[in-house]
Amino acid sequence: MSASEPLIRVQNMQHSYTMAGESMSILKGLTFNIDYGEFVAIIGPSGSGKSTLMNMLGCLDVANEGDYFLDGQEIRKLSDNKLAQIRNEKIGFIFQNFNLLPKLSAVENVELPLIYRGMSHRERREVARNALVRVGLESRIDHRPSELSGGQQQRVAIARALAGTPPILLADEPTGALDSKTGKEVLEMIKELNQQGHTIILITHDLEIAEQAKRIIRIQDGDLVEDRKVSQS
Template identity: 60%
Template sequence: MTIGRHADIDLQGIVKTYRMGGETVTTLRGVCLRVYRGEFLAIVGPSGSGKSTLMNIIGCLDTPSQGKYIIDGHDTSRLNDNRLAEIRNRKIGFIFQSFHLLSQLTAVENVELPLIYRGVAAKQRREMALRALTQMGLGERINHKPPELSGGQQQRVAIARALAGNPPILLADEPTGALDRKTGIEVLAIMRELHAKGHTIVLITHDPNVADSAQRVVRITDGELMEERGEGRAAEPGVEDGVEEHLGQ
């Protein structure tokens, strides 16, 4: 996949602080990061490193204490809550470790949810949801509810939901964390396929073996970023074997 020069994500000197009791805690320390259109980036770090805070800011779920965040040309500091919600709905597809599916809804109804919030007409959103589920190999499971699906199938529904509105950016938070070895490998293969089709992907993980699926890897430690593998470098031969071995542990 050729990386475009347009920065879908541009973080400029991002600082995030919280008040905890009588103390100020800093979780991000001057983070600068550009993710270019069509890039597959992994952000890897252990628990407490700041990666969840960074994910929330990238996903417009939180705002920085200092610095500037520009997403697809939009300066988030200039946007009110409604505009930020619109950016989340139209620009970002979210894929979570715990799927975040509604158990009382069918697969197709779960995929339709973000399209309802976008105001897409019923017939069109059903068509979009069916297309996304078919793309994920779930054409025969559209009327099944999450408890009737395997973990891998539920994650595929979650990916279909993220894809249904064709957002330019996919933000995946530990997408293999709740899956067995075989299914985890399949999900990573799906991520690579989506990248090949032109999506900008940011993968958040604690696992460097999973991060190896990305073109570029940055490590976050104590709220600071360090480039670990440079832009444009594809995963090396044998990476899938390494991932498989690790996920099997």
């Protein structure tokens, strides 16, 4: 892989589903690159195809047609097991509804992706604790999700995404379940992570949130209709 190879390369990505015997086109030939260290917002209204695109970028699904290269690997040709390995090693997921296991403490939730790395209990506990310190939750390490505020739960989710040191953080409406003040705090944390070198892909329907990124890709009816840099004030 050459030094100039982008982290993500999408070429003519097309995807359709068959419903009631009828083919529905969801993605219509998307082409774009994302470089290492970028902060990109993918924006579009409900039904635009942005969630399907997120699933493709996150290796949760594979497109019917077109090419997707992630960190130099061609994704469409990989087995389910290999896709699972890539998700574990290369992508940190941050979801709108946190996706924390309620019976586990904060540190145990953060440890979960590390179990599949074959880390010893001691090593993954140390990594998870350090990740929680990074997001300002050192005093909440042993608390369960029900004992944490929404903002604290999202911080645990961010720590979990960071713990495996993946090159990509994929954030799907990360402030959607938060009040506006807490949402701004979480966005500021995501911006700081980008400044520290993490590649951020933020999925949103909200232009105000998208404008916090450095680049906006707008999806509408399965087409890429805008790809622009954001002027930073």
